Amino acid sequence: xxxxxxxxxxxxxxxxxxxxVATGVALLARPQQVVDRIAPAFPSSRLWLVRLLxxxxxxxxxxxxxxxxxxxxxxxSAVDLLHAASMVPFLASPHYGRAxxxxxxxxxxxxxxxxxxxxxSTDGWCSNRRSEGGGEQQRGR
Numbered sequence: 246x247x248x249x250x251x252x253x254x255x256x257x258x259x260x261x262x263x264x265x266v267a268t269g270v271a272l273l274a275r276p277q278q279v280v281d282r283i284a285p286a287f288p289s290s291r292l293w294l295v296r297l298l299x300x301x302x303x304x305x306x307x308x309x310x311x312x313x314x315x316x317x318x319x320x321x322s323a324v325d326l327l328h329a330a331s332m333v334p335f336l337a338s339p340h341y342g343r344a345x346x347x348x349x350x351x352x353x354x355x356x357x358x359x360x361x362x363x364x365x366s367t368d369g370w371c372s373n374r375r376s377e378g379g380g381e382q383q384r385g386r
Contacts, residue, residue: 247366257362258313265306265355272299284344298348309359318363322356329353 247255271279276295280287287295301324309321332349335341 247364251364251366254362254364255313258318258359258364259310261355261359261362262306262310262313265302266310268351269299269302269304269306272296273303274299280344283347284341286340286342287344288340313364315363315365318359322359325352325356325359329356 272295276292276299277289280289280292280295305321305324309317329349329352332345332352335345336349338345
């Protein structure tokens with residue numbers, strides 16, 4: 246059964262994931278406005294990349310928001326670290342550099358923060374829900 250500390254960690258994880266979802270929605274819904282604010286040199290012809298990133302963030306952080314399981318958080322953090330690494334070749338680019346620094350930096354920061362606040366126990370939200378009504382623990386009775 247999850248401890249009170251794990252419950253607090255799941256709340257913190259959900260808060261971080263909520264920020265990721267909000268970022269994804271902003272990138273999907275208003276890519277030009279986001280780019281104009283944070284990386285004005287980013288080419289308008291590449292806004293599809295901003296939307297693609299928004300979709301990935303929405304799906305990835307939406308999954309963590311729904312099920313803040315330690316294994317899922319680790320996988321999500323690995324994806325964020327891969328994204329951060331993929332930004333390195335663009336850091337010095339006059340057109341993509343600012344966007345790469347911001348996007349890669351935020352991805353690395355999210356990965357570190359998510360792992361830092363992730364629940365410690367392996368019996369996460371899903372096994373807790375099973376024990377409340379009809380799951381594996383109920384079948385043995």
